[in-house]
Amino acid sequence: MPSEAFSARLPETDRTRHRRLREQGSLERADLDAILDAGFVCHLGVVVEGRPLVVPTVYGRDERQLYVHGSVASRSLAGDLPVCVTVTHIDGLVLARSVFEHGVNYRSAVIHGDARKVTDPEEKLEGLRRLTEHATPGQWSYARRPNRKELAATTLLALSLEEASVKIRTGAPDDGDGPDAELGLWAGVLPLTSVWGEPVADPALPSDTAVPGHIARRAGTRHG
């Protein structure tokens, strides 16, 4: 892995060049980082016997790579695994005058690369720390950490964040200045928001167990 920092611009490759909707593409690494930091579940794509397989799984990251919980890859992974990891946030429905101009406001990151199975116990522990803290900040120092046996039973993949394609759509429909604007139809966006609810205690818990602050504080805040 190169030691220099990634450039603030994402590299344009055959896989990341924006073909169809150039206006929606971003090559800013800051946009990639923001999309990754806003979520905790990705869709991991692999090829199994020549066919695609896409499964949801959790992830975390550091500056240079994504850590992905990789039970899908645990079957028989020798060497690096070609993967595509996609993180998507849906921000709303774009309701245009014409069906053709309908769409979705969204932010998505598509990361291409060869995933490496993390085998070094120290790196695995650090990867799981990143993953845990990514989903629930504060939880790594609160919960019981993995022991040697649990660590061995966990499959963790690492994927470089070097090659990624970012797409973002925001705002109103695109047919507000065309002939369809004369139709007199309502057009706009129906926003969609994800919100964290109130913590629900495990029924097995003694009733006087306090919800820790790092979890309680999240209730009512926005996710995505």
Added chain:
Amino acid sequence: MPSEAFSARLPETDRTRHRRLREQGSLERADLDAILDAGFVCHLGVVVEGRPLVVPTVYGRDERQLYVHGSVASRSLAGDLPVCVTVTHIDGLVLARSVFEHGVNYRSAVIHGDARKVTDPEEKLEGLRRLTEHATPGQWSYARRPNRKELAATTLLALSLEEASVKIRTGAPDDGDGPDAELGLWAGVLPLTSVWGEPVADPALPSDTAVPGHIARRAGTRHG
């Protein structure tokens, strides 16, 4: 395509058999239908030059097949395309006593098959109707429908709903009756909910344009 109705039980195949987390797998077609009906964005996986590619896109369905907006496949699709379409709803974080038992409450459907490019204009129109109504019930009879040119410019894929894998996780963490329960830590679920917001009118719209009821009624309701 066979003319008889699908069985209420999903077929168990090498691809859909639940290997790791049997308790989370469902073979009920009703569970598949409910997961599909609760969302409108899927992750479409294809193989491009031997590597996986996963992109978010919108879908609709009838009783037997999924219709997927397939610009990803528009490049050069001759014949059927091996795809994997995954729909995931995230319901909350499962915060256990141990990091190892952490997880996510979710519902996901993974559909395997060979997608067919819809070419017949009548079927394409019907597929787009399903897709439009799936995302926004009532919109097909409100918005201007696709004309011949727009129809030709749209790539629509059809995928049989025959082979699918459904996984559902609900409820509390699994370590409430193990030795970690003695640690005195809080454990439970932090729920995550998606909610439709108030419609945001296109700024290009005359200010007296009323929001139609089928859109206005959705504000404040739950999605997912």
